[in-house]
Amino acid sequence: MPELILTKDLDVPDYHRLAGYRSRGGYGALKKALDEMTPATVGAEVKKASLRGRGGAGFPAGTKWGFIPAQTEKPKYLCVNADEGEPGTFKDKVIMERAPHMLIEGIILSCWAVGIHHAYIYIRGEFVKARKILQAAVDECYAEGILGPKVMGKEFCLDVTVHAGAGAYICGEETGLIESLEGKPGKPRIKPPFPALVGLFGCSTVVNNVETLAFVPHIIERGADWFLKIGSERNPGTRLFGVSGCVVKPGVFELPMGTTLREIIYTHAGGLPEGRTLKGVIPGGVSAPILTPDEIDTKADFDSLAAKKSMAGSGGLIVIDDSVCMVRLLARIARFFAHESCGQCTPCREGTDWAFKVVSRIERGEGQPGDVDKLASIATSFAGITICVLADAAAGPILSFVQKYREEFDLHVTEKRCPLENKAPSRPGP
């Protein structure tokens, strides 16, 4: 069995409470850092570990922290991205509900390393249970002097505030998140300036994903060299892969980065239901372009999936079997992006909506000759020119679906119906 880092102790009773977490050495890394290390050496260790962000883009956390000016007049902030809105993603919730103190320990270490005195955990509004558990863990930390004016008795003050979102996918985008935290609509900002210089309340800000931060205590406790030995080249460590869709055993699996998609699907998620064959896999949340069955020997890490013109994204694999109509599926995905576009860039606002309309009419058997090409050209036209990458995220699925399942789209247009209509779905409707 590969080594587990984040999920090793999840079965320990009361692990979500301070006592349970401490019973497994919790807050040991923090103690070690405060007693034996300096903020700079903590930052250096994380940088050396090449810990890549688990929120989507895979940017190295240590490098990101390095962009924060050491000396500033103004305060600095950490925004913990707990928005978890990317469809097909459900792994940060596991950390927040079952190991909230691991996240908090990671937050404290990160803030100490960067010189931050207030961290905001931006958690999506729907996660009421996770929010309560997290808030209870934060409260325990204040009560025990782990948070507050003197973190574990040292001359370091840190506040952590749990802040709930209110339903908007775009608030997962880091500058949309910052706007939202400031009490505004979550409309992304033009970059530059990047949040490292002008972020929350106009101050230098680090934005990191929940899972990214949860790795920090482990790296500090066991060292970057240990971490670098796990995973694949330039993609160290494990990652929480969420597998959902047409598999026997959906769930969250902690595996080394660079595990192949095949192994994740067939060895860990139980493969497909009896009698079904694989038709495609979306490897990193719906924003990730789809891969076909002959591409699943690809390693599920940032660089390998980028080389396949897809992305590792949030680590959420959506598995699709032969009973699924790809046109219908794409129509559903297109509806999502059209709904979630914040509307401030015309190409994104109009383009996502138009794409949704075209794919929907193809799906209904009302497609016109040329509609499939039109769909692809619409997607090409709005990608790469907008304030944030939601538009690119919307274009990727469209272009990959049309390219890889072209015949199915064409058949919908020429035959004016779905060629799969008589195929029973792998799990009949309820």
Added chain:
Amino acid sequence: MSGESNEIRFSQKAKDRLAWYLTRYPTRQAALLPALRLAQEEFGHLTHPVMDYVAGQLELPPVTVYEAATFYTMYHKKPVGEHCVYVCTNVTCFLKGADQLLEYLSGKLGIRPGQATADGKITLFSVECLGNCDKAPTVQIDDDYHDCVTTESADRLLEKLR
């Protein structure tokens, strides 16, 4: 202002909560999302007088509050039933029959998504991914998630709301 807006006041508990939120941020506006959530808990949905009240509490122009309230899907601008039923219809739930489940619930309750039952008990919503895809289809009822919902388990869940 109509007499109605005079009646809008936070309970002491909500006032205390808001005061606490205001200690957590360097600006009053940053407490807007939590304040709107409190207002929704207190008053059911966000009418203009309610939003004006929140604006007053945070010393913000009302338009700032309207902008935020209309941007986010979890704020109800219209009256909702005593209970809210949110059916996720995003990709994984879709693969697991969420559309049929939504249709079933819609038929059973006699309402379209976005509407409330005549007795004011239940409002039905179709929503995007709830971050619970390994247990699709997911239905959220008020604050609670329900996993792998079937028509039978949905019947039982609705039964409990009656």
